[in-house]
Amino acid sequence: MKTSLPQLERTAKTLAEKAEACVAFMRSMAELAAPEEIAVAWTGGKDSTVALALWRECLRSYAPGAPLRAVNIDTGCKFPEVIALRDEVARQWDVELVVARPEVELAGYPLAVDKVACCRDLKVRPLQRALAENGVRVLFTGIRADEHASRQERPCVERREHPEHLLAHPVLAFTEMDVWAYIIDKALPYCSLYADGYRSLGCMPCTRRSDASEPERAGRDQDKEAKLEMLHSLGYF
Ligand SMILES: Nc1ncnc2c1ncn2[C@@H]1O[C@H](COP(=O)(O)OS(=O)(=O)O)[C@@H](OP(=O)(O)O)[C@H]1O
Numbered sequence: 001m002k003t004s005l006p007q008l009e010r011t012a013k014t015l016a017e018k019a020e021a022c023v024a025f026m027r028s029m030a031e032l033a034a035p036e037e038i039a040v041a042w043t044g045g046k047d048s049t050v051a052l053a054l055w056r057e058c059l060r061s062y063a064p065g066a067p068l069r070a071v072n073i074d075t076g077c078k079f080p081e082v083i084a085l086r087d088e089v090a091r092q093w094d095v096e097l098v099v100a101r102p103e104v105e106l107a108g109y110p111l112a113v114d115k116v117a118c119c120r121d122l123k124v125r126p127l128q129r130a131l132a133e134n135g136v137r138v139l140f141t142g143i144r145a146d147e148h149a150s151r152q153e154r155p156c157v158e159r160r161e162h163p164e165h166l167l168a169h170p171v172l173a174f175t176e177m178d179v180w181a182y183i184i185d186k187a188l189p190y191c192s193l194y195a196d197g198y199r200s201l202g203c204m205p206c207t208r209r210s211d212a213s214e215p216e217r218a219g220r221d222q223d224k225e226a227k228l229e230m231l232h233s234l235g236y237f
Contacts, residue, residue: 005157006028006156008157008170025168035063037137043073043082043086045142047142049142051171053186068096070096072100077111077122078203085191098130102121103125109121111205116234119234120234124236138168139166142171144171144175146175147176147216162235196209198210199216199217206220
């Protein structure tokens with residue numbers, strides 16, 4: 001891979017400019033790997049669905065016919081509504097979907113007791129295995145700078161190991177409102193749970209409803225929220 005990495009234009013102000021900057025960034029990232037080596041880390045949540053839609057648009061213009069690849073870590077405790085949305089969109093958009101599952105036996109597993117150990121077993125290890133087995137060299141995420149303090153200074157692209165790959169965040173500069181505006185404008189599908197009081201979706205044991213007076217991620221387990229930086233250093237998003 002080249003040594004200098006592409007940058008995301010961060011001066012864009014309007015939503016149209018931000019979307020344009022995303023596509024230009026993804027297009028530059030795509031010069032670093034073959035289209036089959038590029039995937040979106042896709043939960044079926046709002047942010048990564050926008051990233052997937054933008055990558056789809058990008059592929060259509062620069063590599064028509066190339067597979068639209070996504071990696072989903074199915075921890076076994078995701079909301080059924082999210083899984084249903086994922087499978088429906090994957091079918092409609094012809095997504096080449098890799099579903100990574102934990103190796104640990106969930107029956108009897110101490111779910112969400114030690115947040116770091118749980119995320120490591122259910123998410124980090126399956127992610128690393130899926131990337132290695134599927135030859136993913138560039139992974140786009142739905143990470144946004146404004147969703148968590150630990151993500152505010154996140155670079156738009158990071159060199160990661162185990163296996164070696166580039167983790168890139170095309171919607172980093174989108175706000176929560178930008179994401180919804182983009183979804184509505186482009187008539188993108190979204191999970192019904194957002195209309196049922198959830199603003200940020202994770203695994204069921206670590207997610208609750210939250211209302212508009214709270215921060216976006218108030219419904220995520222706050223013990224885990226405090227450990228996001230540590231999880232990132234362990235190889236998570
Ligand atoms: N299970 C799974 N499978 C595939 N990709 C995943 C997964 N978990 C996180 N991600 C990627 O990281 C983005 C941010 O997710 P989160 O903020 O929920 O991460 S975290 O679990 O709280 O650390 C997330 O985007 P959104 O879920 O749309 O926000 C994905 O790009």
